Amino acid sequence: MNGSILRLGLRSLFGRARVWLMVAMPVIMILLAGVIRAASEGTMDDAHAESFLRVFGVGIVVPVVALVATTTLINSEFDDGSIIYLLTKPISRLTIIGSKAAVVLGAGLVFAAAPMLLAGFVLIGGSSRVAVAALVGGAVSTVAYVGIFTALATTMKRSIIGCLLFWLLWESTLSSLLSPVKWLSARAWGTAVIQHLASAPGDGKPAVPLLYAVLGAVIAFIAGIALAGQRLASMTISEE
Amino acid sequence: MSDLVLTDVSRWYGNVVAVNDVNMQIGPGITGLLGPNGAGKSTLLSMMAGLLPPSSGTVTIDGQPTRGNIAIYRRIGLVPVQESLYDFLTGTQFVRLNADLQRVATPHPATEHAIRLVEMTDAADRKISTYSKGMKQRIKVASALVHDPDILLLDEPFNGMDPIQRRHMMDLLREFAEQGRTIVFSSHILEEVEQIARHVEVVVAGRHAASGDFAAIRRLMTDRPNQYRVRSSDDRTLAALLLADPAVRGVRLRGDTALEVEADDFGAFATLVPRVARADGIRILELTPTDESLESVFSYLVNDAPRSSPPLRSADTSPGPQA
Numbered sequence: 188m189n190g191s192i193l194r195l196g197l198r199s200l201f202g203r204a205r206v207w208l209m210v211a212m213p214v215i216m217i218l219l220a221g222v223i224r225a226a227s228e229g230t231m232d233d234a235h236a237e238s239f240l241r242v243f244g245v246g247i248v249v250p251v252v253a254l255v256a257t258t259t260l261i262n263s264e265f266d267d268g269s270i271i272y273l274l275t276k277p278i279s280r281l282t283i284i285g286s287k288a289a290v291v292l293g294a295g296l297v298f299a300a301a302p303m304l305l306a307g308f309v310l311i312g313g314s315s316r317v318a319v320a321a322l323v324g325g326a327v328s329t330v331a332y333v334g335i336f337t338a339l340a341t342t343m344k345r346s347i348i349g350c351l352l353f354w355l356l357w358e359s360t361l362s363s364l365l366s367p368v369k370w371l372s373a374r375a376w377g378t379a380v381i382q383h384l385a386s387a388p389g390d391g392k393p394a395v396p397l398l399y400a401v402l403g404a405v406i407a408f409i410a411g412i413a414l415a416g417q418r419l420a421s422m423t424i425s426e427e
Numbered sequence: 428m429s430d431l432v433l434t435d436v437s438r439w440y441g442n443v444v445a446v447n448d449v450n451m452q453i454g455p456g457i458t459g460l461l462g463p464n465g466a467g468k469s470t471l472l473s474m475m476a477g478l479l480p481p482s483s484g485t486v487t488i489d490g491q492p493t494r495g496n497i498a499i500y501r502r503i504g505l506v507p508v509q510e511s512l513y514d515f516l517t518g519t520q521f522v523r524l525n526a527d528l529q530r531v532a533t534p535h536p537a538t539e540h541a542i543r544l545v546e547m548t549d550a551a552d553r554k555i556s557t558y559s560k561g562m563k564q565r566i567k568v569a570s571a572l573v574h575d576p577d578i579l580l581l582d583e584p585f586n587g588m589d590p591i592q593r594r595h596m597m598d599l600l601r602e603f604a605e606q607g608r609t610i611v612f613s614s615h616i617l618e619e620v621e622q623i624a625r626h627v628e629v630v631v632a633g634r635h636a637a638s639g640d641f642a643a644i645r646r647l648m649t650d651r652p653n654q655y656r657v658r659s660s661d662d663r664t665l666a667a668l669l670l671a672d673p674a675v676r677g678v679r680l681r682g683d684t685a686l687e688v689e690a691d692d693f694g695a696f697a698t699l700v701p702r703v704a705r706a707d708g709i710r711i712l713e714l715t716p717t718d719e720s721l722e723s724v725f726s727y728l729v730n731d732a733p734r735s736s737p738p739l740r741s742a743d744t745s746p747g748p749q750a
Contacts, residue, residue, distance in 0.1 A: 191527040195513065202515035267511035272570065274478060275505045276528040277497045421480060423473040424507045424582055 189278055189286045196260050196290035209255045209294065212248045213302030219243065220306040233317050236310035237385045240321040244303040245328045245377040249295065250354045253332035256294040258347050260287045261340040261415075266347075271424055280419040281412070284337065288412050292333050300325035320384035328377025331404035334411030335373060341415040369394040373407065376400035429489050429502065429577040429609050430454050431475060436484035438470050445470045447633040448484075453611055457604045459624030459641075460613040467633040468613040469508070472582050475611065476505050488578060501529060504571030508582040510563055514556040518547055518566045521555060522573050529574035541569040545599065561592035568599065579603060581612040585619050597623045652676060653693055657686040658713040659704065668703040675699070685713070 200206060223239060224231055261284075264270040273283050303325040307318025336350050343349040362368040362375055369375035379393040379400045395403070431453040438446040446467045462468050473479035474486050477493035477500075486493045493499050513521055522541055526534035542551045545565040550558065555566060564584065571579060584600075585593050600623055604610050614620050620627055620641065627644050629637040637644055659665045666678040666686055674695035679687040690696035704711050 189528075191524060195516075195524060198520075199513065199515060268507060268509040269511045269513060271478070271505065271507045271509070272513070272525065273528065275476060275500050275503065276525070277500045277530070278528060279497060422478045424469055424476065424478060424505070424509075 188289060189282050192273065192278075192283060192286035193290060196287055200256060200259055200290065200294060203259070205255055205259060209252050209298050212251050213298050213305075216243055216248050216302055217306050217309055220309040224310050231311055233311060233315050233385060236307060236315070236317045237320070237381060239310065240303055240307055240317065241324070241378045241381055244299070244306065244321055244325055245374055245381065246359070248302065249299040249325055249328045249377065250332055250358065250374070252299040253291065253295050253329055253336055254350055254354065256291040257333065257336040257340055257350065260291055261337055262346045262350070265341060268424070270419075271422070274419065274422060281416040284341070284412055284415045284419060288333055288337050288408075288415075291337070292329065292408075295329035295333060296326060300329055315385075317381075317385045320381045323384055324377045324379075324381035327380045327401055327404045328373050331373035331376055331407040334404075334408035336411075338411035338414045341418040370399075370403075373404065376403050431578060431609055431611065432487050433471075433475070434485050434487070436471075436474060436481045436486060438467075438474060438479065438482050445633050446474070446481075446630075449630070449635045451628055451635065451638070453609060453626070453628070455604070455607050455609045456625045457600055457610045457612070457623050458626045458628060459620035460611055460628050460630060461617065461620045461624075462613075462615060462630035462636075464615050466615075466630045468615075468630055469582060470633075471630065472505075472580055472611070472613055476503060476580055501574060502577045504574070504576035504579045506564075506567045506571045506579070506581040506584055508584075508586060510560065512555050512563060512567065514558075515554065517554055518542065518551040518558070518562075518569075521566060522551075522569045525570040526573045531574050534573075537573050537575075541573040542566075544572060545569045546595075560587050561589065561595075564588065564592070564596065568596075572603075576608070578609045579611070581610070583614060584612050585614065585616070593619075652689055652691055653696070654717045655688045655690065655696075656681075656713065656715045656717050657688055657700070657711065658684065659686070660710040660712065661707075662686050664707060665704065665709050668707060668709075669699065672699050672703075687717075 300322055304318050304322035307321040311317050339349045339353060340346045358372055358374045362372040375394045379395045380397060382393040383397040433449055433451040436446060436449045460468050460471065470479065474481050475493060477496065480494055488499060488502060491499060519538060519542065523534060523538045526537050531537045542548055545568050547562065547565050547569060550562060555563065558566065584596060588596065600610055624641055627639065627641050629644060637647060662680060666680060669675045669688060670678050674690050674692045676689045676691055681687050700711065700714060
């Protein structure tokens with residue numbers, strides 16, 4: 188971890204207009220939670236709250252926030268070549284990418300996972316375990332997404348489209364059509380964690396075991412960063 | 428005082444050879460890396476900067492490899508060609524970032540000094556996004572100099588600069604060279620290199636085509652067979668007179684409108700034409716070189732130039748008759 192790169196990452200994330208997209212997602216989620224709570228007229232139960240947090244929180248807010256942060260800090264610097272300024276310094280490749288991933292992860296926890304806790308409170312209050320389950324599930328899913336997006340961002344050309352397609356095709360479409368995809372899905376892992384921890388009699392049982400989901404996310408994170416570090420070892424200063 | 432040495436360096440991407448068995452020894456002073464677009468200049472600079480591993484061969488600075496050796500970056504300053512910077516930062520913040528990343532002992536004065544060197548003090552607290560192209564280029568140079576490197580690598584530093592900015596940049600580089608630094612810059616423009624480089628390395632199609640001081644390279648380039656189009660008051664007579672001179676390889680009448688002349692020796696040909704024209708009262712209406720493009724110069728150097736062993740060392744060739 189390198190302090191200068193962390194500070195640069197924060198400046199990059201908050202110094203531009205796209206920060207508002209990152210702020211808007213959790214705000215919309217919490218407002219929606221309030222609307223749903225009001226519309227339910229007291230019939231809100233754990234199962235409903237949990238399903239909203241799974242579908243909107245893990246399904247949309249987590250990947251969008253991770254996507255905005257990753258594309259700002261990693262994809263765009265690769266695409267426009269400004270990463271060269273970091274690479275020509277006496278700092279290891281792994282430290283560079285690790286510092287960037289740490290900022291992305293922090294953004295995900297602050298703008299996706301923590302707001303899921305708040306949205307849970309708004310929906311069902313603090314007496315239920317749903318809100319805390321949402322926080323943990325959001326965090327696990329964020330960890331996995333950051334690893335996967337980081338790997339895609341550094342290894343693909345047109346990586347922003349690659350990340351988007353991964354989210355829309357793999358995570359959002361295929362994972363609901365093909366059952367085995369759940370074993371390799373950041374969304375399924377986050378969803379499963381919420382279901383395990385909330386233990387609400389919701390729709391169906393969790394797709395994967397709790398331990399598997401958590402380990403899967405951690406491994407995706409570490410592997411993504413290792414892969415990106417590897418990729419950084421070979422760069423040209425400009426396209427000829 | 429640092430020597431940058433490339434030994435048997437090749438780089439290929441799949442089946443495509445970008446750099447082919449290049450040997451160079453670059454010492455203090457300004458060295459121009461000259462070649463047409465796509466010749467492999469950026470690939471070479473990337474390998475010099477240790478960013479790209481050579482497929483074979485080694486790149487060293489004073490014996491230390493530049494590859495897999497991040498400590499070497501304390502001695503290298505790199506100015507990439509891209510304009511994209513962290514343009515949400517101010518000039519000062521950007522240079523300071525580089526100082527911090529280099530772990531410069533006194534980052535604050537070092538930042539101010541580097542900014543002063545490139546004469547950007549007045550604009551230093553503005554965001555980089557408001558800078559002109561020339562200002563961006565200067566702040567990039569400041570960021571590459573903030574840790575006082577021995578070796579400065581610049582990729583196409585004069586690209587898109589207006590003549591004033593260009594002159595300013597050239598003055599800067601000369602100044603750094605006088606301080607004993609090793610400076611390498613790439614360019615595809617002959618005149619740019621001619622103006623400041625003491626030493627030139629010519630790269631064409633991934634091969635090291637020539638190496639030496641600029642005057643010798645220039646002579647090599649002008650001694651190649653040149654083609655001209657000549658219009659005169661009496662093309663047929665002029666053709667006969669030109670052909671009588673050994674400097675002229677061939678003359679062709681092109682219809683009744685012009686002559687196509689191929690001459691071996693630029694210098695001799697330049698004096699021959701007015702001499703014979705004056706002697707026989709022929710008026711020269713037009714004389715145009717027809718293959719002056721840099722590519723043809725380069726391809727001559729690679730394919731046709733007489734040489735003992737590649738790469739062609741210009742120092743080995745005898746001076747032309749015009750010298």
